[in-house]
Amino acid sequence: MQIASPSPTLLTRLRAAGLRPTRQRLALARLLFSAGDRHITAEQLHGEALAASIPVSLATVYNTLHQFTEAGLLREVVVEPGRSYFDTNTDDHHHFFCESTGMLQDIPGSAVMVGALPHAPAGTEISRVDVIIRVRRQNTAAS
Amino acid sequence: MQIASPSPTLLTRLRAAGLRPTRQRLALARLLFSAGDRHITAEQLHGEALAASIPVSLATVYNTLHQFTEAGLLREVVVEPGRSYFDTNTDDHHHFFCESTGMLQDIPGSAVMVGALPHAPAGTEISRVDVIIRVRRQNTAAS
DNA sequence: GAGTAATTTAGAACAATTCCAAAAGCGGGT
DNA sequence: ACCCGCTTTTGGAATTGTTCTAAATTACTC
Numbered sequence A, B: 001m002q003i004a005s006p007s008p009t010l011l012t013r014l015r016a017a018g019l020r021p022t023r024q025r026l027a028l029a030r031l032l033f034s035a036g037d038r039h040i041t042a043e044q045l046h047g048e049a050l051a052a053s054i055p056v057s058l059a060t061v062y063n064t065l066h067q068f069t070e071a072g073l074l075r076e077v078v079v080e081p082g083r084s085y086f087d088t089n090t091d092d093h094h095h096f097f098c099e100s101t102g103m104l105q106d107i108p109g110s111a112v113m114v115g116a117l118p119h120a121p122a123g124t125e126i127s128r129v130d131v132i133i134r135v136r137r138q139n140t141a142a143s
Numbered sequence C: 001g002a003g004t005a006a007t008t009t010a011g012a013a014c015a016a017t018t019c020c021a022a023a024a025g026c027g028g029g030t
Numbered sequence D: 001a002c003c004c005g006c007t008t009t010t011g012g013a014a015t016t017g018t019t020c021t022a023a024a025t026t027a028c029t030c
Helices: A008-016 A023-033 A042-051 A058-070 B008-016 B023-033 B042-051 B058-070
Strands: A075-080 A083-087 A094-098 A104-107 A124-137 B075-080 B083-087 B094-098 B104-107 B124-137
Touching: A008 A023, A023 A042, A023 A058, A042 A058, A042 A083, A058 A075, A058 A083, A075 A094, A075 A124, A075 B075, A083 A104, B008 B023, B023 B042, B023 B058, B042 B058, B042 B083, B058 B075, B058 B083, B075 B094, B075 B124, B083 B104
Parallel strands: A094 A124, B094 B124
Antiparallel strands: A075 A083, A094 A104, A124 B124, B075 B083, B094 B104
16 A cells, blocks of 8 residues: 655665565665664564554564564674663664663764773684663752 | 571671562572582582572572572573573673683783773663673694 | 565563562561 | 561462464565
């Protein structure tokens, strides 16, 4: 029905990633990528899809998120046990995580640091460096 | 019965943390702290306790780990969705996480980095900086 | 359009963790 | 040493987030 012709980019990106551009994947990709950088959980995305009248199953949302992640379209960020965020920004960057609100926020790429990396344990190679700066709401009370 | 008189330190540390030195907490503390730095999950600790004939319930292990963490005796490290490690090293340090083996390893304190920290979002203060260097087993095949 | 393999689905299955109300244990005062 | 009140522990059920499964559907090739 209303598949319209969205940014052909999405379709292209999926193809390039070796993923068939199915209705569900396209719809989820649109939700994920057409609104700037996002940090979203599987359940949240599922909710958004349903709200947008895209009847996709939760299992498919999980499948899709993982496939996108493997394909390098997404990055998974683990901040709390039992909850995974997916970040639409796959550039090399890091995060603020607010323990009070559960909010995740990109750290502007440049503002970062990371000097000398220690060398990885024997027989292993570095796959990624995650920096999470945990913050909490400030004690605004001055009294 | 065989409570013996372990390093009075444990008892002292618990008291200092405002935690009643109950049998279970003492026993778990001993498992945790008398063998150098450890990275352990709740289930693992529970297993160790049972193996050591300390019949403690899993719920208590969870309670205890969280209380110890709040008291600053432990540090929680989240590397994978759905699994939490507790680190007996509470000094400022970081981690290697091997994606192939699931093994967590301290990064020698000095070998670290972290230069200029970006300032936290308005109204928040930094509570901690976690650096996790994800490594994977190297492609040993040279052919 | 038909055939085939990839994808989606709903729901069951799982794993880690938390919750619950009841039982047990700790420590202060006697 | 014994009581008492309050903290802690317990087992089991409940919850949460995620994965699995077998069957139905869909995308692409010819």
